Amino acid sequence: MALSAPDTPKNNFATPRRLGISRTPGLNDKATQNTPRSQFATPKSSYTTPRSKKLESSSDTPDCFSNVTLETPISSSKRRSSKDKIDEVSNLTVAVRIRPMNTRELACVGATDIVRVRDNELIIRTHPNTGAGMSMDHIFQYDHVFWSCDEASPICTTQEDVFMTIGKPLLNSAFRGYNACLFAYGQTGSGKSFSMMGKNMCEIVDIDSERYSGITPRFCRDLFERISCLDIGWVATVEELRDWLLLGNKNRATAATNMNEKSSRSHSIFSIELCLSEGLNQGNSSRSRVSLVDLAGSERLGNSHNSEEKIREGVCINKSLLTLGKVISALADQKKNQFVPYRDSVLTWLLRESLGGNSLTSMLATISPASTHLDETLATLRYACQARSIVNRARVNENPHDRLIRELRSEVERLRALRQDYERNSLSSSSLILIDDSNNEELDELRGKLVETENKLYEAQRRWEQRFMETKECQMKELAKAEKYKAELESTVRIMKNSNNDVNLAPYRTNFLEELEGVLTEENVRFCENDILDNIKNCCYKNGLICTFNTDSLIITDPNNKRQSFLLLKKLNMSGFENISDFLNSLAWTEVKKPVRKLSKAEVMTSMNQIYQALANLQPSDNDNNLSLLFARVNKSLQTFEAALLNNVKNTNSQKNSNF
Numbered sequence: 204m205a206l207s208a209p210d211t212p213k214n215n216f217a218t219p220r221r222l223g224i225s226r227t228p229g230l231n232d233k234a235t236q237n238t239p240r241s242q243f244a245t246p247k248s249s250y251t252t253p254r255s256k257k258l259e260s261s262s263d264t265p266d267c268f269s270n271v272t273l274e275t276p277i278s279s280s281k282r283r284s285s286k287d288k289i290d291e292v293s294n295l296t297v298a299v300r301i302r303p304m305n306t307r308e309l310a311c312v313g314a315t316d317i318v319r320v321r322d323n324e325l326i327i328r329t330h331p332n333t334g335a336g337m338s339m340d341h342i343f344q345y346d347h348v349f350w351s352c353d354e355a356s357p358i359c360t361t362q363e364d365v366f367m368t369i370g371k372p373l374l375n376s377a378f379r380g381y382n383a384c385l386f387a388y389g390q391t392g393s394g395k396s397f398s399m400m401g402k403n404m405c406e407i408v409d410i411d412s413e414r415y416s417g418i419t420p421r422f423c424r425d426l427f428e429r430i431s432c433l434d435i436g437w438v439a440t441v442e443e444l445r446d447w448l449l450l451g452n453k454n455r456a457t458a459a460t461n462m463n464e465k466s467s468r469s470h471s472i473f474s475i476e477l478c479l480s481e482g483l484n485q486g487n488s489s490r491s492r493v494s495l496v497d498l499a500g501s502e503r504l505g506n507s508h509n510s511e512e513k514i515r516e517g518v519c520i521n522k523s524l525l526t527l528g529k530v531i532s533a534l535a536d537q538k539k540n541q542f543v544p545y546r547d548s549v550l551t552w553l554l555r556e557s558l559g560g561n562s563l564t565s566m567l568a569t570i571s572p573a574s575t576h577l578d579e580t581l582a583t584l585r586y587a588c589q590a591r592s593i594v595n596r597a598r599v600n601e602n603p604h605d606r607l608i609r610e611l612r613s614e615v616e617r618l619r620a621l622r623q624d625y626e627r628n629s630l631s632s633s634s635l636i637l638i639d640d641s642n643n644e645e646l647d648e649l650r651g652k653l654v655e656t657e658n659k660l661y662e663a664q665r666r667w668e669q670r671f672m673e674t675k676e677c678q679m680k681e682l683a684k685a686e687k688y689k690a691e692l693e694s695t696v697r698i699m700k701n702s703n704n705d706v707n708l709a710p711y712r713t714n715f716l717e718e719l720e721g722v723l724t725e726e727n728v729r730f731c732e733n734d735i736l737d738n739i740k741n742c743c744y745k746n747g748l749i750c751t752f753n754t755d756s757l758i759i760t761d762p763n764n765k766r767q768s769f770l771l772l773k774k775l776n777m778s779g780f781e782n783i784s785d786f787l788n789s790l791a792w793t794e795v796k797k798p799v800r801k802l803s804k805a806e807v808m809t810s811m812n813q814i815y816q817a818l819a820n821l822q823p824s825d826n827d828n829n830l831s832l833l834f835a836r837v838n839k840s841l842q843t844f845e846a847a848l849l850n851n852v853k854n855t856n857s858q859k860n861s862n863f
């Protein structure tokens with residue numbers, strides 16, 4: 204129950220949602236708990252930003268605050284953040300950002316700024332400045348409160364500040380091998396997209412100079428700064444990643460609503476998978492997923508919509524947000540075996556790991572400071588408070604072998620340091636006193652432990668290397684098979700290309716073969732090839748020739764001129780090889796007798812099945828981070844290729860009524 208100030212005893216704050224029922228015990232904030240009323244009627248100058256700067260309020264503060272409601276749930280006092288070597292148990296980090304009043308709000312008669320900030324507290328003052336009746340302060344505590352209401356003010360939290368506080372730590376977590384997620388939640392038009400993407404989501408001109416760019420582009424920039432010294436697997440440059448981001452934003456439905464001229468009409472999830480490896484022989488590798496989520500705005504349909512279609516859209520958006528709310532409530536409840544309805548919406552299903560799972564997660568709640576949005580603002584803030592009590596257990600996503608070796612290594616380091624310390628101390632004191640027997644015993648024990656751990660480490664490393672060699676051997680065999688299948692497929696494509704000039708298969712072929720090429724030439728699955736053979740193969744490929752080789756020979760086929768060249772690898776001068784064109788010109792060709800034959804659908808299917816089978820055999824284990832990404836890509840482009848091939852067979856059949 205809200206209590207009037209003169210009678211307000213200590214610790215007597217109640218949450219409005221539990222009117223007259225519960226008090227909010229367990230508050231550990233001295234200022235809030237024991238502060239007499241006058242302290243809540245803080246003059247404007249005492250409100251500070253999270254960075255403890257003074258904030259000038261634009262409104263006068265009346266001296267009549269009487270009702271104070273601390274809304275922060277009990278569990279916030281038990282916030283967890285513990286780290287062992289590999290698991291991190293922590294509550295969701297929750298930040299709130301307040302945007303400036305917009306022109307519509309400023310023009311609205313009677314609309315005032317009702318939000319104040321004091322360190323990590325946010326105070327909503329309801330019915331202020333009326334001069335009559337009592338006002339109420341709703342006090343919320345969060346991990347961070349960002350006041351961004353006046354850009355000209357030195358205390359305004361900028362885009363960079365927001366990124367540094369809640370974006371950058373996610374990047375650090377990802378580099379340590381943890382999954383990380385940040386999602387923005389708030390009323391429509393409250394500044395989610397501004398914070399996540401930037402001022403103009405579809406035209407991020409230059410990430411570095413764009414001071415309004417949001418968390419996501421800044422995240423990409425920093426990510427690439429950190430990995431600029433590595434070889435990057437999929438995306439080559441920050442520009443390329445930015446293009447994906449822009450494409451996603453452009454495809455995202457936006458529309459003008461009564462609340463926001465460019466309202467996002469869908470949720471957006473920007474997901475990056477980071478596979479880190481310290482080099483194969485060192486073992487250490489980890490894979491982490493970072494999700495940056497800009498949710499569509501929660502909204503009151505009456506407030507924001509003027510057309511039927513938009514109302515329908517709004518209903519769908521609200522439905523998924525409602526499910527998100529249910530999931531958050533269930534997780535915040537912390538009762539054992541509580542059912543969590545992740546499956547009730549695609550959104551919650553996609554975010555299941557980020558909410559109550561294996562992820563370090565932050566939530567950014569955005570609000571408007573205008574009194575006209577009081578209800579929505581309170582709803583958002585309560586939602587955010589509830590989210591603060593969700594506990595996640597994040598684990599480093601690493602290969603179990605790597606983990607064991609890492610743990611053993613650090614144990615060896617620890618014991619070594621202990622022994623060195625011990626020996627140093629013993630030496631320095633030995634000039635004064637004789638080391639007694641008990642000291643010797645302890646030292647022996649330490650030495651024994653160290654030897655034991657070193658043996659374990661050696662054994663783990665040996666087992667890992669053995670497993671690695673076995674896997675590599677297997678892969679080599681399978682790759683040889685795949686090479687054969689690949690050649691078959693290439694000739695299939697060639698035949699098709701020759702017999703069907705009216706059908707352009709080049710894009711599919713290029714995609715697929717390039718992907719496959721990527722797998723076959725991956726550093727860790729490379730077998731008998733060296734740079735020269737790679738060079739020959741690529742050059743043949745570019746010249747429309749088919750190049751296959753096994754451990755001792757090389758066959759180059761020229762399907763256009765129906766001729767073939769065969770040579771033994773040992774006759775190839777690997778060291779002095781410089782000019783590929785000279786090499787091709789020097790080849791002796793023999794005519795291929797077999798006539799070019801047209802393919803039937805069954806043959807295409809058989810060939811494709813063989814390729815699929817070869818790839819399935821090559822499929823790396825789940826723990827093989829380096830290859831699985833590439834395989835996913837190969838599979839995808841193979842499917843596209845197969846579809847094109849079959850479609851082509853079918854079309855040709857129906858058009859020409861013949862097999863080809």
Ligand SMILES: Nc1ncnc2c1ncn2[C@@H]1O[C@H](COP(=O)(O)OP(=O)(O)OP(=O)(O)O)[C@@H](O)[C@H]1O
Nearest residue numbers: 302351391392393394395396397463466467499500
């Ligand atoms: N911190 C801020 N500083 C200045 N302007 C802001 C800030 N936050 C938001 N705005 C402005 O407010 C308007 C609405 O912001 P935005 O589109 O980010 O809201 P949203 O919450 O994503 O809305 P919706 O859910 O409808 O997509 C935009 O014009 C944006 O530039």
